[in-house]
Amino acid sequence: MGVPVVVPSYRRERCLTRKTLPLLYDRGVDPADVTIVVGTGPERDSYAEAIRDAGLRQPGQIAISLAPGSIRDTRNFIATTWRGEIIEVDDDLTDVMRYVDPKTTEPVKDLPALFAEGFAVARNVGATLWGIYPVPNPYFMRPGVVTDLRYIEAGIFGTTLTGEPYQLVTLDDKEDYERSIRHYLHDGVIARIDWYTFRANYYTEPGGLQETRTPERIDWSARELARRYPDLASVNTAKKSRPYTEVRLRDSRKPHERDPLADRRRAAL
Secondary structure, three states, rough: OOOOOOEEOOOOHHHHHHHHHHHHHHOOOOOOHEEEEEEOOOHHHHHHHHHOOOOOOOEEEEOOOOOOOHHHHHHHOOOOOOOOEEEEEEEEEEEEEEEOOOOOOEEOOOOOHHHHHHHHHHHHHHHEEEEEEEEOOOOOOOOOEOOOOOOOOOEEEEEEOOOOHHHOOOOOHHHHHHHHHHHHHOOOEEEEEEEEEEOOOOOOOOOOOOOOOOHHHHHHHHHHHHHHHHOEEOOOOEOOOOOOOOOEOOOOHHHHOOHHHHHHHHHHO
């Protein structure tokens, strides 16, 4: 058995069976290690039928979070149910790539090897959260690890779950920004491996968060993060071309307000 791979999903049987599960299976993930988390018993049956009709091997389990439509409650169900190292993958993941040069990426053929590498990096710097570069553009990617406050996108990330409250989220939008902040404040570091990235169909697939999210709720969540963590988060008003309010993460605290142990970990990289 490998590391558990947990996929929260909401009304996306088609996307999951045509894209995400084939991607995981083709890139070396054992179906026995996969759990799909849904909100209701009928939804579980619908997913099982769709996977069977697609001719795919059934995942290890299809768990019920009893949180239909709430990504916050589903994420917290995962954080309180599992322990140790796990991978979370969004149900619209379509590819995972490796940096080659500023113009080129190539597919990652061995996802379990990537998972092992990510957890090794996280353990080395003392982080319980790690992720990969959030934009599939090799021009901005670098063959290195960053451990200061960075955005860990929810498309694919690893956590070492301990059951502690800092690993829970309180928002239904921008919850991946909130998770990045909460882990950073607790650990003093996070680990983002910038020579890997991924693709996902965030707003184009039916189902998922867009069935419940609104621009007003997204805007409120972004501004609430900035209100709670004024030294770490701000509303990004520069990206007015995007349909939703964005958040910028930056640790603007003075050096004496930061974790000195985290600074030593970063220096050791």
